[in-house]
Amino acid sequence: MKSIKKFKIFLANDIEKEAKWLTEMSSKGLHFFKYKSFFYYFEVDNEKSYIYQLDFQDAGEEYFELYKHSGWEHIETVISQYHYFRADKNAIGDKRIYSDPSSIKNMYQRMLYFYITIFVCMLVAQTGLFLTWNHTLFSKIALAFVTGVILLYIYLFIRLMRKMRNHEKRI
Known part of the structure; x- marks a missing residue:
């Protein structure tokens, strides 16, 4: 599968904006799978569309299981506290965890x-x-x-x- 690398800077306070940007990229057929030093790596697939959610916390197995049971796939963890998740847009709608x-x-x-x-x-x-x-x-x-x-x-x-x-x- 073809992949693309994009450079983008988000500060920690832009975590919601970052998730929105990743969701927009997915609607264009670019699906995030890896982050490294301001570079986002995307797989190209026009057949799928995901929504993304990011969270910041120390996490154990129960935390990841909660996301998994709610239909979210864990994609990446950065600095052991930034967690990237995605879910099929058609299957989950706009349901997010820890969004209150x-x-x-x-x-x-x-x-x-x-x-x-x-x-x-x-x-x-x-x-x-x-x-x-x-x-x-x-x-x-x-x-x-x-x-x-x-x-x-x-x-x-x-x-x-x-x-x-x-x-x-x-x-």
Whole structure:
């Protein structure tokens, strides 16, 4: 079967947008089967159409069994917490698991804690940059890079907190 690779960047707060994009790709005959470093791999098959759902959590066998018994196929897990699922669009309709506002809010909360942990570790790891600061070009480039990453994390935190608040209102 022919496969296609597409480059696309989604931040963690775009998990619902990512699922929608994968579903749209499937309606065009491109079915997601693998993710690696911002590259999505698709199988070409115009005969099928899937809907996709993504979730973020530590998961055990019971979690995957719940999806399986509900008609969802596990496709891929990234960073051991991002899970990609798909289901036949005609068989399942629009039925999704963990799609109530409370579950979605909890998912964004798990993401927030996960990325805060990474952020704090990154800040601790970068203390050497500040402790050994000398005005070399390398130090300035490293500082610019670290500043960009810090700003990206702050943006991510703000977006995740907004999404949590929006879903909190729906509960």
